[in-house]
Amino acid sequence: MKIFEKMSRIDRRYIYILIAAVVIVPLLLKPKLPIIPTKPVKDIFDYVENLPEGSNILISIDYDAASMPEQQPFLEALLRQCFRNNLKPVMLVQWQLGAPLGTQGLEKIAKECNAEYGVDYINLGYRPGYVAQMVGIGREIRDYFAVDYKNVSVDSFPIMKNIHNYNDFALLVGLEAGATYLLWVEYAGGRFKQKIALALNAVSAPDAYYFYQSKQIIGIVGGMKGAAEYEMLENKPDLAVAGMASQSYSHILIIIFIIFGNIAFFVEKNRMKKEGGK
Amino acid sequence: MATIIGIWIAAGLTLFIYSFLYKDNHFYKFAEHLYVGITAGYWLIYTWAYTIQPMLLDPIIKNKEFILIIPAFFGIIMLTRWFPSISWLSRWSIAFTVGIGAGLGVTGSIQGFILPQLRSTILPITGFDFATFNNLLIIFGVITTLVYFYFSKEHRGVLGQGAKIGMTFIMIAFGASFGYTVMARISLLIGRIYFLMFDWLGTIF
Amino acid sequence: MLKSKNIPLTITFIVGIIMIVSFFIPHRPFGDIEQISLKWYSIIAGFTMLLGVDSLVGLHYRKIKRKEENWQHSIVLIAGFLMVVIAGIVGTVQFGSAFDEKSFFTYIYNYFIVPLQSTMFSLLAFFVASAAYRAFRARNVDAALLLITAVIVMLGRVPVGEVISPYLPKFTDWIMEVPQMAAKRGIGLGIYLGALGVSIRIILGIERSYLS
Numbered sequence: 001m002k003i004f005e006k007m008s009r010i011d012r013r014y015i016y017i018l019i020a021a022v023v024i025v026p027l028l029l030k031p032k033l034p035i036i037p038t039k040p041v042k043d044i045f046d047y048v049e050n051l052p053e054g055s056n057i058l059i060s061i062d063y064d065a066a067s068m069p070e071q072q073p074f075l076e077a078l079l080r081q082c083f084r085n086n087l088k089p090v091m092l093v094q095w096q097l098g099a100p101l102g103t104q105g106l107e108k109i110a111k112e113c114n115a116e117y118g119v120d121y122i123n124l125g126y127r128p129g130y131v132a133q134m135v136g137i138g139r140e141i142r143d144y145f146a147v148d149y150k151n152v153s154v155d156s157f158p159i160m161k162n163i164h165n166y167n168d169f170a171l172l173v174g175l176e177a178g179a180t181y182l183l184w185v186e187y188a189g190g191r192f193k194q195k196i197a198l199a200l201n202a203v204s205a206p207d208a209y210y211f212y213q214s215k216q217i218i219g220i221v222g223g224m225k226g227a228a229e230y231e232m233l234e235n236k237p238d239l240a241v242a243g244m245a246s247q248s249y250s251h252i253l254i255i256i257f258i259i260f261g262n263i264a265f266f267v268e269k270n271r272m273k274k275e276g277g278k
Numbered sequence: 279m280a281t282i283i284g285i286w287i288a289a290g291l292t293l294f295i296y297s298f299l300y301k302d303n304h305f306y307k308f309a310e311h312l313y314v315g316i317t318a319g320y321w322l323i324y325t326w327a328y329t330i331q332p333m334l335l336d337p338i339i340k341n342k343e344f345i346l347i348i349p350a351f352f353g354i355i356m357l358t359r360w361f362p363s364i365s366w367l368s369r370w371s372i373a374f375t376v377g378i379g380a381g382l383g384v385t386g387s388i389q390g391f392i393l394p395q396l397r398s399t400i401l402p403i404t405g406f407d408f409a410t411f412n413n414l415l416i417i418f419g420v421i422t423t424l425v426y427f428y429f430s431k432e433h434r435g436v437l438g439q440g441a442k443i444g445m446t447f448i449m450i451a452f453g454a455s456f457g458y459t460v461m462a463r464i465s466l467l468i469g470r471i472y473f474l475m476f477d478w479l480g481t482i483f
Numbered sequence: 484m485l486k487s488k489n490i491p492l493t494i495t496f497i498v499g500i501i502m503i504v505s506f507f508i509p510h511r512p513f514g515d516i517e518q519i520s521l522k523w524y525s526i527i528a529g530f531t532m533l534l535g536v537d538s539l540v541g542l543h544y545r546k547i548k549r550k551e552e553n554w555q556h557s558i559v560l561i562a563g564f565l566m567v568v569i570a571g572i573v574g575t576v577q578f579g580s581a582f583d584e585k586s587f588f589t590y591i592y593n594y595f596i597v598p599l600q601s602t603m604f605s606l607l608a609f610f611v612a613s614a615a616y617r618a619f620r621a622r623n624v625d626a627a628l629l630l631i632t633a634v635i636v637m638l639g640r641v642p643v644g645e646v647i648s649p650y651l652p653k654f655t656d657w658i659m660e661v662p663q664m665a666a667k668r669g670i671g672l673g674i675y676l677g678a679l680g681v682s683i684r685i686i687l688g689i690e691r692s693y694l695s
Contacts, residue, residue: 069469381502423669453632
């Protein structure tokens, strides 16, 4: 039983080394694991897939570098799907520290798909105000975004010709790392009946299930796993799929930690009880 | 070349931060302070480029929208917090923003959350199948969770039992959130290790 | 008289009521007033950023001036701040926008902010693993329930769960969509009912803590 006592006092740095190893090794060995899309992810994919050609999709970048591995792969997979189906992404940003991530994802995929700026897609950049902006867009998007992310008048781009408010967007996709999605659902969804899909980082994803059940959103892409599912649906496995083996084995290691920690706890508890009994 | 230098800088900063895992040290402190400083500078440029210039200066100068001097005034008096003798002026701006937030909050919370969420909890429980069982669980779970957070009366008798069951649902919810949180944190680590292994070491090997 | 709290309380009341009225009557003049107010709100909100930046930079400037403990770190902070501001100004002059892909401002974002921010948050992976080993104990039935749910979700949400048993992801789906969803909805309703009450109290001037 002493082994449990010893193990319960193990230096935390050994734990750190183990967790790093369990992430590194699968990235090198690339074991194949099944990635089966779940319904909340498939619902979004199917919805986008069935939109009529030329539909505008409002994409909101509400994350920053702290959630990049979870959100960036989804953004790229979604943009590929948009351009493949001749849908027109209109990007705006609520989290200013994430703005360049949105821009880079958009430019990368647009180049890959030969999409033309201002015709097939546009990047409106960031404006402050969150809820005020979300409600304001309900009347006229130009009240907030008269110019694009490089300060060029949006009216100089053909894509914006018929875009004024939520009525002109077939879907709003929020890529969310915090609580901004609550505002989108409450105001864009509640007040203006905008169809909404959410890609949430894994920390926020469980909280959004009530919106999915109430049909206030059409689906949820949760964390890197959700992004991996979307990559599989889009038939272009990329960074999220590459990370799934590491993700799997890290979870197993953490479960082993929990089990070991608890065994040590109960052994210690029993020993103390016995010693107390003497 | 600039990209390779950039990748090396990024890798160096990544390792500086990871050095904290061994113990707190000056490399970590350097990276931490650099991060905060850079972020503050970034905010400043953003405020200029995405607020003051496109929403204020350009419309006033180019489109002669002089009415915008009013929000500019409210914005500037917000900064009076720097000067204690006139900091009371900033209350006007705060009052304006708080008033808008509260006004929108009243209608938004009812229309966007409370009503649709309550409506979706009123589910059919007339059948004898798994869906009905789930509907019952949802209704029961929502009510007992609300009971758990109802503190106006002592949790005894039926209320106590309800709160206890509510606690069970809450524990399941927290367990699920914990599982997802682990998932999120590991994803971030995967992202960084991927960068070090393939982007950084890729410049060497 | 101008210093009186009655002025800000009146401002809050009027704009709060305008927001509510224009929700029910979105036509002229209320709809227009609402739209103008919302735009003004965004502009004013933008200024608050400057307050944060100033207090941060001011704090570290004073630290350097008084040579307080670890003042050298504050030099790094100020240097980082100045580097970005200068890069932003140069980028705006050179390319017409600091956000041009070729600007040094974007370079700093890619090779400084992204690694610093993402690594900082990824540290939590190590801490959560360490906490799993040292702190997550099934001390009672409730804690055990939390841990068991966490373990099921951790397995059921990754591909290896599918390998262990195809029922594991399905069971996880059920947990997410039924019991955990119900509890989260209960919590959410509680929060929103509370927020609704606070909003009404603010508009009516009963809640005034934001003015202190």
